[in-house]
Amino acid sequence: MTKEIGTIKEDLYLRELIERYGFSDGYLSDHYNSFLRVLESRKICRNCRGLEYCAQPSKGQRLAFTYDDILMEEVEYCPYARKVEEKTDLKSRYLYCDIPTQLLDLDMNNVRYTQKQEKLYALLAAILLKKSRKGLYIYGDLGVGKTYLCIALANSLVRNGEKVAFVKVADFFYDIRNNVYNNPDLAQKSISALKRADYLFLDDIGSESVSEFIRDDVLLGILEYRLENDLLTVFTSNLSKEELLKHYQYDRKEKSNLMKARRLLERIDILADDFVLTGDNMRRRTQV
16 A cells, blocks of 8 residues: 555645645545545646646546545636636626637736837726726727737726626627517617627727618617717727728718718717827737
8 A cells, every 4th residue: 555655645736735734644545545536537637738638527627625624525627627717707797798718818917018009008007097088999900909908908897897898890780780680689788788888899890881770870879878978988990080981971882971970980089089009910920
């Protein structure tokens, strides 16, 4: 049994447990089968490459011990599974969330930013610290980091208990058009979430196809409500406001309505200050 006990003591987790509670060799011998089950379970996790490669009977779960005068086996989630659980929990706390899963652990404390992004980071940090109640209209070329930095702010706000909605504009309006007749309750619930959020992020505005319904009934209605209730809105776009005005001037039938486009842009002007972000395409650079 001495050799078997020596094997148990070689495992870092079990060795720390033994030293913490001062378990004698006699105690280890008396509870050998229990220690062996935990050892074998944790061996599976050695050199783990991630949750997708998990070889445990129940993915992301392994055996561990609790001790309160009595030694008991329990099932615990591994660090990879806990990270997934944390991301799932964070996403569930959004009123609406179009953020990729891999970016849900990003926040204002761990986000990396370049010198060209430094000023934008400071403006977003002021929003987080409630030093600014004015939104931002952030525009610039593809891949310069607009969405990336806004996701960091959005996640931080949610972790602070704020009511946040983060939407990919083109995807959101596509879903609204599909649901307005097939599932009108869902469409209205989604629109209501954007209206009521303390902080709304409209990502890549101007990328969607324009219709009178989307421009005049949905988007204008959302912005009008937020304006009346002093709710903060952040926009990102590849278009300047002048270009956005032209985008909203024409619907899918190429029908022009400059006055309605101006009404929409007027709300955006009041809600958000312009900020142009320049720099290299970060997505392209990371692929090289």
